[in-house]
Amino acid sequence: MSALDARTAPVAQARGQDGEAALTVLPLAATTKIAALKELVDALHRQGAIADSLQFLQCVLEREALQSTIVAPAVAMPHARCRAAVRLAAAVGVAPRPIEYPSGDEARAVPVICLVAVPAGAADPYLEWLATLARRLGSPSAQRQLGAGATVESVHALLAGVRLPARNSDCCRARTLRSDRLADQMSQTR
Numbered sequence: 001m002s003a004l005d006a007r008t009a010p011v012a013q014a015r016g017q018d019g020e021a022a023l024t025v026l027p028l029a030a031t032t033k034i035a036a037l038k039e040l041v042d043a044l045h046r047q048g049a050i051a052d053s054l055q056f057l058q059c060v061l062e063r064e065a066l067q068s069t070i071v072a073p074a075v076a077m078p079h080a081r082c083r084a085a086v087r088l089a090a091a092v093g094v095a096p097r098p099i100e101y102p103s104g105d106e107a108r109a110v111p112v113i114c115l116v117a118v119p120a121g122a123a124d125p126y127l128e129w130l131a132t133l134a135r136r137l138g139s140p141s142a143q144r145q146l147g148a149g150a151t152v153e154s155v156h157a158l159l160a161g162v163r164l165p166a167r168n169s170d171c172c173r174a175r176t177l178r179s180d181r182l183a184d185q186m187s188q189t190r
Helices: 003-008 033-047 053-066 126-138 140-147 152-159 179-189
Strands: 012-015 021-027 070-072 079-082 089-103 106-119 163-167 170-176
Touching (some): 021 033, 033 106, 070 106, 070 126, 089 152, 126 152, 140 152
Parallel strands (some): 021 089
Antiparallel strands (some): 012 021, 163 170
């Protein structure tokens, strides 16, 4: 494993019902928006959630140009529904210093970027998952916590219990990841 791979290896993952990583939280080495998005796209590609990383990055950038994906003062949530996405998954990057993040007609420095990959044929209930992630990361208590200094562990704790779709082919069914299971997974990845 190279030094870059070790630095960007996921610290915490929540797995979907099929055992594949559905939500990964990792430290970002990037200092710019494009580099951060590329780092997160690469993480999703390594997980097998994206078949073509360049095509997916292009879809994300096109979506970013349409409307702001900044969901809270400390959080951006870029996402794209794209043929390059094999399954619904998210990679959440935590930057040591906030990254200047222009999106749509808005720009902010954000320490947390949550990139969501959505398969082109995914059923609409994936929007509930996006909304849940946005509410969790954008809540006043989360913003206070992130404002005090975001860490991979603090972001993963904020996302504990988020209902994840059980399968891409069946986005309507969902299950809850229990906090103890996430804590167990976090300790195994350290």
